[in-house]
Amino acid sequence: MRALVASSAAPEHIEMRTVPDPSPAPNEALVRVHAVSINRGELHRLSQAEDGTRFGWDLAGTVERAAADGSGPAEGTRVVCFIRGGAWAEYAAVPTLRVAPLPESLSFEAAAALPVAGVTALRMLRIDSVLGKRVLVTGAAGGVGRFAVQLATQGGAHVTAVVGSERRGRGLRELGAEEVIVALDPSLESYDIILESVGGASLATALGLVRPGGLIVSFGNSSREETTFMINTFYVRHGARLQGFLLLAPNQPPDFRDDLGYLAELAANDTLQVELDLVIDWNDARSAFAALRERRVHGKAVLRIE
Numbered sequence: 001m002r003a004l005v006a007s008s009a010a011p012e013h014i015e016m017r018t019v020p021d022p023s024p025a026p027n028e029a030l031v032r033v034h035a036v037s038i039n040r041g042e043l044h045r046l047s048q049a050e051d052g053t054r055f056g057w058d059l060a061g062t063v064e065r066a067a068a069d070g071s072g073p074a075e076g077t078r079v080v081c082f083i084r085g086g087a088w089a090e091y092a093a094v095p096t097l098r099v100a101p102l103p104e105s106l107s108f109e110a111a112a113a114l115p116v117a118g119v120t121a122l123r124m125l126r127i128d129s130v131l132g133k134r135v136l137v138t139g140a141a142g143g144v145g146r147f148a149v150q151l152a153t154q155g156g157a158h159v160t161a162v163v164g165s166e167r168r169g170r171g172l173r174e175l176g177a178e179e180v181i182v183a184l185d186p187s188l189e190s191y192d193i194i195l196e197s198v199g200g201a202s203l204a205t206a207l208g209l210v211r212p213g214g215l216i217v218s219f220g221n222s223s224r225e226e227t228t229f230m231i232n233t234f235y236v237r238h239g240a241r242l243q244g245f246l247l248l249a250p251n252q253p254p255d256f257r258d259d260l261g262y263l264a265e266l267a268a269n270d271t272l273q274v275e276l277d278l279v280i281d282w283n284d285a286r287s288a289f290a291a292l293r294e295r296r297v298h299g300k301a302v303l304r305i306e
């Protein structure tokens with residue numbers, strides 16, 4: 001079968017190659033992939049990967065062969081899946097704990113945008129109740145950010161979205177953000193919960209903006225910069241905590257079925273807007289990788305696999 005794999009010599013470090021067909025374990029369904037999405041975390045890993053490494057976490061498709069152990073959806077079911085690498089291919093073997101059936105009205109393209117970005121937003125917002133709280137989301141124009149703004153708003157939060165420029169803030173108020181600001185400023189009011197993914201100076205400023213007893217969830221470092229800060233900006237926020245979040249961590253709940261199914265249901269009934277800024281054929285994948293790297297994607301970039 002064909003797959004997009006890491007290639008250090010190729011533009012965007014990605015190349016279409018022929019790879020062996022998957023051989024599913026008894027607890028895995030064989031899925032014919034119709035759409036996949038790309039995540040910023042994959043861009044960074046691609047640039048450092050060994051030649052030929054298989055990539056891809058998010059996919060939507062049709063069950064070609066149900067899992068041999070009888071778990072999971074039957075052959076022919078439309079599904080959304082999260083796997084730990086290898087989604088950017090014609091077929092994928094997927095543990096049935098990471099497969100959810102798709103509502104009829106949800107397209108493969110919209111579904112493929114959900115797994116990493118959507119489940120990350122959902123699980124971070126479950127760490128603490130957001131009801132009635134002031135929540136700040138950095139990197140809000142991106143994939144995780146746009147889901148986080150919507151889910152936090154629906155959870156009863158007052159959401160402030162932080163973006164890199166006015167233009168990048170397009171559409172965030174419509175998704176529920178009460179405020180959209182360009183760059184963090186130490187003189188802002190404080191926040192109960194901060195979802196922080198830009199890193200560098202953004203995280204340093206966030207440490208001084210969390211209210212006493214509040215929570216900062218650090219889940220990314222899109223700027224790839226180090227964070228330097230005066231510790232007294234943080235300890236005076238008595239009781240505040242900085243907590244890491246990693247969806248791929250070994251101690252994450254392994255069962256993704258409910259979360260994927262919940263997000264798919266919200267998206268199908270338009271409660272969750274899936275902003276597909278870029279949907280292109282996977283033969284033209286490099287232009288999508290370049291757009292994501294250059295911060296030109298509002299929401300998600302999805303590749304169609306014919």
Ligand SMILES: NC(=O)c1ccc[n+]([C@@H]2O[C@H](COP(=O)([O-])OP(=O)(O)OC[C@H]3O[C@@H](n4cnc5c(N)ncnc54)[C@H](OP(=O)(O)O)[C@@H]3O)[C@@H](O)[C@H]2O)c1
Pocket residue numbers: 039040041042116117120138139140141142143144145162163164165168169197198218219220221222223224245246247248292295299
């Ligand atoms: N820990 C986890 O489990 C987990 C899961 C998913 C994602 N992540 C991480 O979370 C971050 C967001 O992921 P995503 O998929 O939502 O990415 P994305 O769609 O590319 O969004 C990233 C956003 O960060 C902002 N940003 C600010 N400074 C940036 C810089 N110097 N370089 C690049 N972007 C910058 C951009 O906003 P503007 O364009 O407005 O400037 C962009 O909208 C990434 O760092 C990713 O690796 C972590």
